Amino acid sequence: MIKILYAEDEEDIRAIAKIALEEIGGFTVKYCQNGNETLQAIDEFQPDLLLLDVMMPGMDGPATLKKLREKPKYKNIPAIFMTAKIQPNELMQYQEMNVLDVIAKPFDPMKLSEIIRSAWDRRGDNGH
Amino acid sequence: MDTKTQGKLDALYVEYARKLPDRIKQLNEQWCHIAGQWTQEAMQDFHRAIHGLCGSSGTYGYHELSVSARVLEVYLKKIVEDKKITDEEILKITELMDEMTKIFFISSQSRSHPVVANQIKSMKQNKLIYIFQKDKKYSSELKKNLGSMGYDSIVFEDVLFFSEAIKKTLPGLIIVDSDYLDKNEMTILQQLHQQDIPVTLFCISSHGDLQTRLKAIRAGSAAFFLKSNELYYLTKAVDQVCASSVSEALRVLIVDDSHSLAEYYSLILQAAGMEVCYITNPLDVLEALNDFRPGLLLLDIYMPDCSGLELAAVLRQESSYAGIPIVFLSTEDDRFKQLAALNLGGDDFLTKPVLPQHLVAAVRSRAKRASVLSSYMTKDSLTGLLNHTNVLQHLEIELSRASRFDSTLCFMMIDIDHFKLVNDTYGHVTGDHVLRKLSEVLLTSLRKTDLAGRYGGEEFAVILPNTTAEAAVELCARIRVQFSQCVFKTEDGQDFSVSFSAGIAAYPDFSDTKNLIKSADRALYQAKHEGRNREKIFRG
Numbered sequence: 001m002i003k004i005l006y007a008e009d010e011e012d013i014r015a016i017a018k019i020a021l022e023e024i025g026g027f028t029v030k031y032c033q034n035g036n037e038t039l040q041a042i043d044e045f046q047p048d049l050l051l052l053d054v055m056m057p058g059m060d061g062p063a064t065l066k067k068l069r070e071k072p073k074y075k076n077i078p079a080i081f082m083t084a085k086i087q088p089n090e091l092m093q094y095q096e097m098n099v100l101d102v103i104a105k106p107f108d109p110m111k112l113s114e115i116i117r118s119a120w121d122r123r124g125d126n127g128h
Numbered sequence: 129m130d131t132k133t134q135g136k137l138d139a140l141y142v143e144y145a146r147k148l149p150d151r152i153k154q155l156n157e158q159w160c161h162i163a164g165q166w167t168q169e170a171m172q173d174f175h176r177a178i179h180g181l182c183g184s185s186g187t188y189g190y191h192e193l194s195v196s197a198r199v200l201e202v203y204l205k206k207i208v209e210d211k212k213i214t215d216e217e218i219l220k221i222t223e224l225m226d227e228m229t230k231i232f233f234i235s236s237q238s239r240s241h242p243v244v245a246n247q248i249k250s251m252k253q254n255k256l257i258y259i260f261q262k263d264k265k266y267s268s269e270l271k272k273n274l275g276s277m278g279y280d281s282i283v284f285e286d287v288l289f290f291s292e293a294i295k296k297t298l299p300g301l302i303i304v305d306s307d308y309l310d311k312n313e314m315t316i317l318q319q320l321h322q323q324d325i326p327v328t329l330f331c332i333s334s335h336g337d338l339q340t341r342l343k344a345i346r347a348g349s350a351a352f353f354l355k356s357n358e359l360y361y362l363t364k365a366v367d368q369v370c371a372s373s374v375s376e377a378l379r380v381l382i383v384d385d386s387h388s389l390a391e392y393y394s395l396i397l398q399a400a401g402m403e404v405c406y407i408t409n410p411l412d413v414l415e416a417l418n419d420f421r422p423g424l425l426l427l428d429i430y431m432p433d434c435s436g437l438e439l440a441a442v443l444r445q446e447s448s449y450a451g452i453p454i455v456f457l458s459t460e461d462d463r464f465k466q467l468a469a470l471n472l473g474g475d476d477f478l479t480k481p482v483l484p485q486h487l488v489a490a491v492r493s494r495a496k497r498a499s500v501l502s503s504y505m506t507k508d509s510l511t512g513l514l515n516h517t518n519v520l521q522h523l524e525i526e527l528s529r530a531s532r533f534d535s536t537l538c539f540m541m542i543d544i545d546h547f548k549l550v551n552d553t554y555g556h557v558t559g560d561h562v563l564r565k566l567s568e569v570l571l572t573s574l575r576k577t578d579l580a581g582r583y584g585g586e587e588f589a590v591i592l593p594n595t596t597a598e599a600a601v602e603l604c605a606r607i608r609v610q611f612s613q614c615v616f617k618t619e620d621g622q623d624f625s626v627s628f629s630a631g632i633a634a635y636p637d638f639s640d641t642k643n644l645i646k647s648a649d650r651a652l653y654q655a656k657h658e659g660r661n662r663e664k665i666f667r668g
Contacts, residue, residue, distance in 0.1 A: 010183060
């Protein structure tokens with residue numbers, strides 16, 4: 001079972017993602033409200049995959065990932081960004097951070113876990 | 129997905145919908161505060177809140193709201209890091225906030241989240257009908273007709289029982305005789321409209337004068353029927369309101385060279401339950417017309433390569449596209465250009481920026497009128513059935529479908545026995561009444577996929593896809609018995625009844641239209657020859 005650590009500040013999105021990821025997708029998920037919580041939770045939870053909202057108060061998704069990747073232990077941890085704005089220049093920026101995918105918001109709760117699973121299956125291609 | 133998960137999702141949707149109005153209100157307050165007393169932190173919070181709304185509203189099915197929140201968010205992002213805010217920026221944000229708020233209120237009225245939409249859909253499949261009517265003869269006839277179409281109806285004569293029943297179980301439809309509409313009844317009916325799930329109301333009356341019709345409208349009636357008219361029209365309308373299959377989505381093709389605008393319009397129309405396809409290159413229009421088969425075209429006027437006006441002119445010259453309604457969209461507000469657009473075959477002209485509800489209303493009304501018009505062209509005016517040409521066309525289509533899917537099909541020819549005698553003895557008015565009655569019986573006893581047409585004077589044709597010869601014979605016998613039990617009245621009050629004979633031929637016994645029709649005709653001849661009031665099947 002794939003363990004996902006998911007950081008999202010919007011409560012409504014977390015609620016619907018909970019159903020999409022756990023009930024429909026069958027993943028094991030731990031939820032964080034921001035970047036700092038993510039940094040604190042990761043050692044204990046030991047996730048296989050990070051799912052990070054790009055825009056969060058305080059430390060945003062990309063900053064969180066950058067901080068984590070500084071630690072040798074999480075240097076290659078697979079990650080996926082979620083964002084409401086996918087503009088080409090931003091997308092490039094994210095892909096340079098070596099993430100599996102950038103998922104657009106709004107997402108379809110029925111399809112979210114499928115998208116994550118196919119991104120997960122691709123992780124070999126990215127050198128993980 | 130199991131029902132438990134669906135239930136949880138539904139609960140979330142409902143919860144979100146419940147909180148949303150407050151959230152919009154808070155955002156407005158938040159913005160008012162910033163406009164009066166700007167700080168960079170407050171601005172960042174506000175930006176984040178709008179960003180959040182954009183993501184969550186889209187995920188929860190409020191697409192129009194999400195689109196307008198996105199527009200605001202993109203603007204905010206540009207200025208959120210600035211050290212100050214200008215009056216101009218405040219004005220612009222206020223404008224965008226107003227627009228977003230307006231869109232929220234409009235879209236939450238016409239349609240909210242998917243669960244509520246589903247509730248409305250299941251209401252449409254509610255097959256319970258309340259009839260409030262004191263004329264026993266009429267109501268029992270109506271009940272019988274509705275029953276044969278699979279509807280349960282309950283007749284009320286007393287307003288107290290009627291209002292109690294409504295409180296207990298909501299029907300899918302209420303049919304009220306407006307001749308008995310008094311203050312009490314009006315109040316009950318008007319209250320119905322304030323409910324979350326509105327109930328459709330039809331009014332019937334023995335008078336067609338304006339006063340009576342106004343009374344019906346004031347009670348919230350969606351349709352009005354004269355009691356002297358054939359029940360067929362009423363039952364058909366009932367089917368349109370209650371049956372799910374009839375509410376087939378309207379298909380709209382958008383041609384606009386701006387990607388973002390085309391997408392914006394698609395979102396609005398999709399949110400109104402339409403199926404939408406858009407292209408940004410006008411030269412792709414013929415392909416899109418063929419593939420997507422739209423019921424309406426939304427055309428931008430100013431496009432590179434080929435203007436919307438030119439495109440309309442081309443389409444109007446092509447007979448197969450001449451019937452498609454065209455609505456022009458443009459920033460042009462020059463009256464002369466608009467008139468030129470209409471002259472070139474446009475049906476309506478919308479000036480950008482278009483309010484979402486105007487767009488939806490214009491598209492809907494144009495498409496509706498076009499479908500009514502096309503039904504006049506394909507239908508026999510007396511009976512409302514398909515006319516001769518269309519019977520042949522449909523037989524061709526159904527036959528090729530049957531051969532493609534390797535299924536069966538039956539073609540049935542029906543001829544009213546001694547119809548000439550009916551006409552000669554009782555007069556043409558009575559004769560027409562008999563013809564209409566037969567079409568009513570046919571329409572109410574056939575499945576939705578079956579097709580009935582008036583083939584000639586007193587001859588009717590029925591196409592039964594996916595039906596074996598045996599099933600067709602059985603169905604035919606049932607219809608025949610039902611029709612022969614109808615009692616007609618002559619102008620001087622005499623009762624009489626009529627029978628019919630029928631011939632049936634089946635595919636794959638006969639594999640082309642010509643042979644199928646010929647064989648059904650022969651079987652019909654045989655049925656007449658053997659003494660009428662019977663059906664025969666022709667086996668090569």
